[in-house]
Amino acid sequence: NAGVMQNPRHLVRRRGQEARLRCSPMKGHSHVYWYRQLPEEGLKFMVYLQKENIIDESGMPKERFSAEFPKEGPSILRIQQVVRGDSAAYFCASSLYTDTQYFGPGTRLTVL
Amino acid sequence: SQQGEEDPQALSIQEGENATMNCSYKTSINNLQWYRQNSGRGLVHLILIRSNEREKHSGRLRVTLDTSKKSSSLLITASRAADTASYFCATDGKGAQKLVFGQGTRLTINP
Numbered sequence: 572n573a574g575v576m577q578n579p580r581h582l583v584r585r586r587g588q589e590a591r592l593r594c595s596p597m598k599g600h601s602h603v604y605w606y607r608q609l610p611e612e613g614l615k616f617m618v619y620l621q622k623e624n625i626i627d628e629s630g631m632p633k634e635r636f637s638a639e640f641p642k643e644g645p646s647i648l649r650i651q652q653v654v655r656g657d658s659a660a661y662f663c664a665s666s667l668y669t670d671t672q673y674f675g676p677g678t679r680l681t682v683l
Numbered sequence: 684s685q686q687g688e689e690d691p692q693a694l695s696i697q698e699g700e701n702a703t704m705n706c707s708y709k710t711s712i713n714n715l716q717w718y719r720q721n722s723g724r725g726l727v728h729l730i731l732i733r734s735n736e737r738e739k740h741s742g743r744l745r746v747t748l749d750t751s752k753k754s755s756s757l758l759i760t761a762s763r764a765a766d767t768a769s770y771f772c773a774t775d776g777k778g779a780q781k782l783v784f785g786q787g788t789r790l791t792i793n794p
Contacts, residue, residue: 604781613771613784614726627781662725664782670714672782674726 573598575665575675583681584653592648592678596665603646604664604672605638614662620646653682689772689785697793702759704788706772707752713775715748716782717757720769729757729770762792 576595584590596603601622606614619627620640631638635653640646650657660679664672690705706715714733718726732739732748732755739746745758759766769789773782 602780606782606784613786614773614782616781616783619780630781664726666780671716671728671731673728674718676725679723 575663575673577661577663577675577678579678580676581679581681583683585683586654587652590650590653590657590680592650592661592663592680594646594648594663594665594675596646596663597667597673600665600667600673602666602668603640604666605646605648606662606664608660608662608677610659617648650680653680655682658682689770689788691788692786693789693791695791695793696762698762698764700762702762702766702790702792704757704770704790706755706757706785708755708772708774708783708785709753710776712750715746715755716773716775717744717746717755718771718773720771720787722768726771759790764792764794766790767792 575597578593582590603620605617607617608614616630618631618638623642635651637649658681660677662674662677664674666672688707696702712734714731716731717729719729720726730739730741730744730746732746734750743760748755769787771784771787773784775782
C-alpha cells in the first residue's frame with residue numbers, strides 16, 4: 572500500500588508565477604489535509620478536504636491560495652502570484668477516518 | 684489557540700541513554716500524536732494516544748498523557764544514532780480534525 576504521494580518534491584518559481592502542488596492520498600483515504608512548514612518551525616494547518624468538499628479552510632490565506640480535492644485525481648494546492656514569503660515546505664496528509672494522519676514527503680517551494 | 688509547545692527545544696545525549704521530551708497544550712483534545720521528522724524529510728507517525736488513555740507503549744517509545752495538566756511526554760529508551768531527528772507533538776480538538784503542532788524538539792544522539 573503506497574503511502575501519501577506528493578509531487579513535485581521541489582518546485583522553483585519566480586515572483587508572480589503560479590505554483591501547483593499535488594497530493595495523492597493513501598489508498599482508501601478520503602480525508603486530505605494541507606500544512607505549511609517554515610524553516611525551523613512546526614507545521615501550520617492550512618486546509619482540510621474530503622472528496623469534492625472543503626471542510627475547514629481556517630488556515631488558508633484569504634488571497635492567492637486555493638485547494639481542491641476532485642472526485643477523480645489528486646488534491647491540488649494552488650498558489651497564484653507567488654511571493655518570496657510563500658517559500659516553505661508544503662505537506663499533505665491523509666486519513667481513513669478522523670484519527671491518524673499520514674504525511675507525504677512534502678513539496679519544497681522556493682520563490683526567487 | 685491550542686498550540687502545543689515542546690520542551691526542551693533541543694536535546695543532545697549519548698547513544699544508549701534515554702531521551703525524554705515534553706509537550707504542553709492549551710485546550711481540550713481528542714487525541715495527541717507524536718511525529719518524527721528527519722532533516723529535510725516528511726513526518727513519520729510514531730504514536731497516537733487518545734484523551735481517555737494515560738500511557739501507551741510502542742517498541743522503545745513510551746508516551747504518557749496527563750489531561751489535567753494538559754501535557755504529554757515522549758520517552759525513547761536506549762537511544763540510537765538513527766533516532767537523531769526533530770520530534771513534534773500534535774493535537775486535534777473535539778469537533779476539529781486539523782492538527783496543531785508544537786515547535787518541535789531537536790534530538791541529537793551522539794555516538
